[in-house]
Amino acid sequence: MNPIVIAPSILSADFARLGAEIAAVEQAGADWIHFDVMDNHFVPNLTFGPMVLKAVRPHTRLPIDVHLMVQPVDALVEGFAAAGADLIAVHVEACPHLDRTLQLIRSKGKQTGVVLNPATPAAALDCVLSEVDLVLLMTVNPGFAGQSFIGSVVDKIRTVRRMIDMTGRPIRLEVDGGITPATIGAAAAAGADTFVAGSAVFGGKDYAAAITALRAGAAA
Numbered sequence: 001m002n003p004i005v006i007a008p009s010i011l012s013a014d015f016a017r018l019g020a021e022i023a024a025v026e027q028a029g030a031d032w033i034h035f036d037v038m039d040n041h042f043v044p045n046l047t048f049g050p051m052v053l054k055a056v057r058p059h060t061r062l063p064i065d066v067h068l069m070v071q072p073v074d075a076l077v078e079g080f081a082a083a084g085a086d087l088i089a090v091h092v093e094a095c096p097h098l099d100r101t102l103q104l105i106r107s108k109g110k111q112t113g114v115v116l117n118p119a120t121p122a123a124a125l126d127c128v129l130s131e132v133d134l135v136l137l138m139t140v141n142p143g144f145a146g147q148s149f150i151g152s153v154v155d156k157i158r159t160v161r162r163m164i165d166m167t168g169r170p171i172r173l174e175v176d177g178g179i180t181p182a183t184i185g186a187a188a189a190a191g192a193d194t195f196v197a198g199s200a201v202f203g204g205k206d207y208a209a210a211i212t213a214l215r216a217g218a219a220a
C-alpha cells in the first residue's frame with residue numbers, strides 16, 4: 001500500500017491570498033496541492049486556468065495535482081503541463097478519446113490520472129488502468145466544495161482497490177469530495193490512499209490541526 005497522501009484543495013482557499021494559502025498548507029503538513037479546474041460546461045462552476053497555476057507554482061515545493069473538470073480537455077493539457085502541473089487527471093466522462101488524452105499527458109512528461117464521477121462504474125477503468133498513475137473516484141458530484149460525502153461510492157473504492165492490486169503497479173487511489181475526519185476512515189478502509197480535502201482543511205483557522213485530524217481519521 002502506498003503511504004497516505006493528504007491533498008488540500010485550493011478551491012476552498014482565500015483566492016485573494018492564494019500563494020500564502022498554499023505555503024501555509026505546505027507548512028501545516030500537506031503532501032500535495034489539489035488544483036480544481038472548472039469550466040461552467042462540464043461542471044456548473046468556473047475556477048482558474050494555467051495562468052493561475054503558473055503564478056502559484058513558485059509558492060510551494062509540493063507536487064501539484066491538477067483535476068481537470070473541463071470539456072474538451074486536450075487543448076488545455078499543454079498549458080497546464082507548461083505551467084507546472086506534476087499530475088494531470090481527466091474525467092472519463094469528458095474524454096471521447098481517453099487513451100489519446102492520457103498519451104498526450106504522458107508525452108508532456110507528467111503523471112496521468114483518470115477520474116470517475118459517482119455514477120460511473122468501475123468498469124470504465126478496464127482499458128486504461130495500464131496507462132495511469134492515479135485513479136480518482138469522486139465522492140461528490142463535481143462542481144462545488146462543501147458537499148456531503150456520497151457513501152455509496154465506498155463499494156466502488158473497494159472494487160477499484162482490487163483492480164489496482166491485480167495490476168501489481170503502485171497506482172494511487174484518490175478520493176475527492178466531502179472528505180472530513182468523520183468520512184475519511186471509510187474511504188481509507190476501503191482502499192483509498194490519497195485524500196483531497198477542501199473545506200475540511202481551509203474551513204478552519206488551524207490547518208495543521210485539520211491535516212493531523214484527517215491523518216488520524218484515515219488511520220483509525
Ligand code: DX5
Pocket residue numbers: 009011012034036067140141142143144145146147176177178179196197198199200
Ligand atoms: C469538487 C472538487 C473538490 C472539492 C472538494 O468538484 O473536485 O476537489 O474542492 O471540496 P470538499 O472537500 O469541501 O468537498
Ligand code: ZN
Pocket residue numbers: 009034035036067176196
Ligand atoms: Zn477535485
